[in-house]
Amino acid sequence: MISLRSKMPEYSNSILRNQIIKEQEVDKWDQNKGRLVKTKIQITITQENYIIYSSKEGVILRQELNQDNYINSEVLNNMEQIIHLKWHGEYGQNQRKLGKWVATWSGEALQNVGGYYKDGLKEALWKEPIKNYQSNAQVFESGGYFHNQKYGRWNFIQNNETIGGGSYNQQAQKNGKWTELQEGFSDDLQVTWKGEYKIGIKVGIWDILYENSKIGGGSFGDGQGIKQGNWVEIWKGFYYFSQVTENGEYKNGKKFGRWDIWYKDIENNTITKIGGGSYDEGGNKSANWVEILDGFCEDSQVIYHGEYQNGKKIGKWDIWYKKEYGDLENTRIKVVGLNQRMVFVKILKQFRMGNIKMEKKFGRWDIWYKDIESNKITKMQKYDIKRSKQQSMCLKSGDASYDELGQETKLGNWAKVSEGFNNDSQITKKGEYKIAQNFDIWMIREKKVKEIDYEK
Template sequence: MLSFRFRFLKTKFFIIISNNKTEINYATEDGQIMRIDYNKDPQGTPQILYNLEQIKYLQWVGQYGENLKKVGDWMAIWKGQKLKNVGGKYYTQKKEKKQGFGQIPVYKVGEYVDDQRRGKWKYLYKDYEVGGGNYEQKGIKNEDWIELSKSFQTYKQVINNGKYKNGKKIGMWVECLRMNGQKSFKVIGEGYYDNEGKELKIGSWVELIDLGILKKSQITFNGQYNNGQKIGRWNILSSDKFYDLKKKIGGGWYDERGLKNGKLVEFDDHSDSYKIINYCLNTKSQITYCGKYKNGQKVGLWNLYWNDGKEQELIGGGCYEIKQGGLKNGKWIETSDNFEKFQQITYNGVYKDGKKIGKWDIFWRELLENDFHLIGGGSYNEIELGKKEGKWKELSVTFSKQCQIIFDGEYKNNQKIGRWNTYFRRKEEQDNLIGGGDYNYENGLKQGKWIDLFDNFREDCLVTYNGEYKNGQRVGKWDIYYRETLGENQEQMQEIIKQLKQRGGGSYDLKEGGIKNGIWIELSETFQNQSQVIYQGEYQNGIKVGKWEEKKRDFYAFSKSFLKRKENDYEY
């Protein structure tokens, strides 16, 4: 199901800054360096990226002049392609006119003076103005503004509309939402800031709870503020975007200090319970945490409930120790960050003073099954609590019935070391070795020959990347392999790699920070059996140049060649 395949997932990565602040490394949890940036001015503050998409796909290209300052024209590169109308010019006289952008595909367009934003700035989304406002002296916001939420994206566009005074929000602010395909924004929340310039929320507020991509409902938090603190009863409401129906699904009490307080009681109109609702991308699926607060800290037993839209099921929970400052202690059953209808994974083990200790097991169950089955796990250090140690079996972040990927290897002091194997379980068959490689014993980065999996690897998209790593960076020639499948009637799968056929690939240049160079054949991000699209062309220093061909092959036509659909010219 396409909507499930490309859902958003919580992803962890590491930002490593060298002691002299000249080098910034961005690394994945599995030991791959995604990007290395070099700070030309160690005395200045390094520019750090926190958006994963920008880390992976954004480059700025331009010249440095005297004192290692940017000069002349600079342009932005996104996924190897020069972005139109994005970039600008740096002037040596400290005046700068620049067009920049925040989270792709949103552009911030305006003018800099003395390295500060000045005058009218616009936020553009797909070349349409969706927000903006005015900067006055020293780059301070003033008067009317329409701002974009940090999570603004194609499928869920949230904006905030109100006034600034000397850089502080004042008066009434309105929150509006537009889902993908809708033409106009709809008001979903609102409230007031004080007029004294302290930017404190006051009075009644309706706030949107950021839940990712929701298809049928929005969740809001409704209650009162007093000098910036929540007080009294706050309710969590679910509203249907088609019928404007609102339903209470949780809530609780805040005392006069703005601290949560309440008993463990199922929600009803007269209770003083507090429920934290963690909605998944499928709005018919939710995890509910029910328990007691005392002076703003969780205490005692907290239960985790799963609701599939039909009935509620107790699936986990554990205890918080008030003497330890509200930390988890004893036996716990927790759900994965991406727990939902098709991906039901729990972690079972023991906490000590808020940190995991000893053996932890990983359980999984398929849709409509009653029981969870042991599928992985490992141990945490008994002395340095919370750090993984020894043999572990872990599941991929996309693990599901159609994507049963398991990683098997060893940890030392919370760092992967030595050989790690990647297995793919196909239906009821045994685990099949399909990839893996070695981790450096000193820094935990990938080293030597590796077989990586395509981001969307699953039953109908058996694609691997085969090549070499050096200090966590891909180097030299990398090949892309694809296993052709014709459905359920084909032979039993053994070692998939032996059956794979090369479909693409290219080379990485280590001297240029592991970026792509030369001729490449790449797969589309949505490549699968029924959507076989590839792109062929040349990279120069990570930038697409010249003619690139888009080719496609129909499903069940494995013996046929890819046919050119169109051609694009890339200028540099």
């Protein structure tokens, strides 16, 4: 068995000669939205044939020797897998994988996970992590390979129990009855699809189930895998605290006519229509719509009112926010027409205010924060380095300037709110930017719950 890490040289973040650099989108778990989101990383292939995964900030996440042909090698597309998942095994004289290969997660062996290679091809029985395997989605798939193609029965396994699966034909196409996992399946998104494949194409009625109870579904018609007729679908941000579905009709595989958005209040066990609108013949949104915020959930019930024309937002849009124990109320934060000053957008308990010019940000933008306990709204201003050390340094952050092209420019002393900032995670970073790059030492500060001051 080869220890890949023992062969990994140390690389700086400087540009190396004769290397391949590409930008790659990967999945990353967003705790606030309760689902996977896309983020970009950089993949570098060095002259010595090492693969280096790096964050946008240049932090090396993973580096390993690539003995396979890079074009044929599997590139990881899940952030946790990049950091924690390792495969271990041997290579033959032709530098192709050979014999038994096993997997570890954070250095610990994954029980019975792995299989056999013959001349670089997967053969016989395998157990491997699903595409989005991570700490809150510990699910495996198990079945047989023949010359690197799946065949016969394959099962999805969670906590040593079969939760789905189906069969592949001799051409490695799904065939017959299947229970599939929703994309992004996790502990918070226990959604499966149940229906039938015919030579790799979905046909007939498919049901959508949440925790084994039917919550939606519809029909695939014409033997082309195209949705037809009435459907109840789960919203893209569906999870336990955001049980949102969309109801409407498909025509020739495109949404058509009236579609409604429904929300299940898990505390009161009630289902309420909270939005919706219409699609034209081309599948574009048109006329008046009520939409929900990306990240809509029990604690962040924000909706938008406005109009579409040919699939594009036009005119004035209003943003409404439901108080924790009250009715929907207008937040007085409204998006007005393009090319004018606008005050923009309510996200969770945090406000951002600034200007829009030709659909791009320009000028100064400020961040405001609403404390849900005191019901006070505070402007989180740029930190002033001239203040005395005795004065509070907490949450004086968030200013940004944008040039005429809509590009953000950060210079001087800053205090930034962390990604995922919310009432229970009030973390800021204080430091300096030079020529829009992080410079010198940064301090991380955290405000404890129910405390006034911030702690370094």
